[in-house]
Amino acid sequence: MWLQEYPIHYAGCDFNARMSVIRVTDTELLLHSPCEIDPETKEAISALGKIAYIVAPGSYHYFHIASAQAAFSDAETYICPGIERKLPDLDFDWFLGDRPPKAWAGILDQVLVRGNKHIWEVAFYHRSSRTLLLVDLIENFTDQTPNVNWLLKLWWKAVFRMWDNPKPAPEYQMGWQDKTAANRSLSKILEWDFDKIIMSHGDLIEVNAKERVLEAWAKPLSATE
């Protein structure tokens, strides 16, 4: 698995997002939450193998899909449900759900996280590295996080209380509508035997990963049937 961070600007805040490239067969790669693919990035990725799959894994993680499709025109595109409403002109092949397609079954498991009215995503588990791969279900901004501006620090420290305190993106925290559905999805994720977390925003979590997730998701997990 290869990772690349790239800068984004959203609601006055500067911070990084993270793209992952995952090997799914001896020759084929999956591009997860792509950044804009400029010629240099295309060359670097192409040196690793053939991009066969482009994945837009979350309801806020689809902005550079067209750029990835232009760069890797033979790849199939999989999207998190709901993106088709935000981008009606997007050309895509498949929706992501709870069951991995044959293309990466055995390499990655996945869960469509339900129950939120503002934001949603498909979480992945990379079996061989025991890694949980999220976009916005955990954010982990700390003093070590590069490329964050003063406004993001202000909001994350003073308002959201999420500085050095991994939590779901604010949109998640304000939008748990069907906590039973959310609990069911998050509980499925917790069945995976992960010991590290790659997320889109903030520092990777490589110690006490499951404990930190349990703490971060305490609210939706507290819902009962």
Ligand SMILES: [Fe+2]
């Ligand atoms: Fe995000």
